[in-house]
Amino acid sequence: MSWRPETPFFVGDRLRAADAPERADARAQPSSTDVAIIGAGVIGLSIAWRLAASGLAVTVFEREEAGAGASHAATGMLAAATELEPGGDDLLALALESQQQWPGFRAALEAEAGMEIDYRDEGTLEIALGRDEVERLRFRHRLQTRAGLATQWLDGACVRAREPALRPSVSAGIFCPGDHQVDPRRLVAVLLRALAARGGVVLERLPVLALDRAGGRVTGVVTRQGVCRATTVVLANGAWAGTGELFGGALAVPVRPLKGQALALRASARTGIPAHVVWTEQVHLAPKADGRLIVGATVEECGFDRAVSAGGVFALLEGARRALPSIEDMEIEAIWTGLRPTSDDDAPILGATALAGLALATGHHRNGILLAPVTAQAIRDLVVAGAMSGAAQRFGLARFAPAEASKVRYQETSHAAQHQR
């Protein structure tokens, strides 16, 4: 089925607000549900879909529209190798687990929704433009090799043989065959359909105002419609998880917003479009099936500011032109910003908390699309079986406050007990 974005040109908050259509009231919320999920980004929706498929009643509460947070802003790279940083072995294990789950996750989703997510498996090229960059790229390749990744070093000629439109000064590259990509906007749309097919409910334009608490545990969520009781509440509200607005001082979640600006260029028969995702030190370029070339992304510490800046757009265009001169003739189709949910160690925060009945799925930083399948699996395991399995176990909130660890283990058991039917 073909798919087109509903808002083909959207930018920072100010312009979006001016252009926004009249907002409809949210549908009526149920009085109770098995699992209430706060936030309909890729993470909240993936979890919801997995839990609904396990037979639980799931309700997702979203302040704006589904995907309106970081998820619609993402490029959609599933970049375990390309994103590898020194000291990132635990995160790599989680990322590889998710990469392995992606084909099955995709197949099930597309089958249930009857729609495609533009999954592309051509792989990713990291390239060097100039001598200094070659040395830094060699370091990255050594890092990947030491981590056991099957990435491949290419000289400049080999890079250009794969991508002839790249600037002739391209002097080396790394081919990462396992780093695929999807279209995050399609992914959100497909998740919504698949979730609806499983009986899950998504209530848009209905912010959660507080957690409902009784007898020492979280017992639901409070919205302007009142209380919706839930056996488990999952906090998947992205960059807003760290504000503490929903639980006051009861829990410290070390997550902050990290702004990213990106843009979409429209390629034509005359300009051509790369076949692979291409990374330089400044930008990444991601070709989509519908002829868009996504250029991303800035990384900016500026709180919840979502303005598009001249400097940001300039850096993206300059970085893209440095690698691919043909972008000069491409039309700019859209410019946007998004707020990555970034934790203190750049890794996600998954699992139970010291507040009984509340689980976390946030802090996915630059990798929320990549990590959606493994996150959904981990939270499903927690809710249905009582504990997370695999690499996800190392990503609990307890790692930021080890003294809380014993409490967290106790809560993991109590989640499953509550859901036994």
Ligand SMILES: Cc1cc2nc3c(=O)[nH]c(=O)nc-3n(C[C@H](O)[C@H](O)[C@H](O)COP(=O)(O)OP(=O)(O)OC[C@H]3O[C@@H](n4cnc5c(N)ncnc54)[C@H](O)[C@@H]3O)c2cc1C
């Ligand atoms: C420019 C850019 C490029 C990126 N590229 C990639 C990439 O290529 N690959 C990749 O893996 N990742 C990428 N990311 C990161 C990725 O987008 C995020 O990690 C991911 O989208 C996080 O998903 P989420 O569902 O946790 O958060 P979000 O998508 O932000 O969703 C959280 C939702 O919670 C809602 N919410 C907040 N408070 C409340 C409340 N009180 N009540 C109800 N709802 C609430 C928000 O409105 C929002 O919709 C990129 C990010 C940016 C900004």
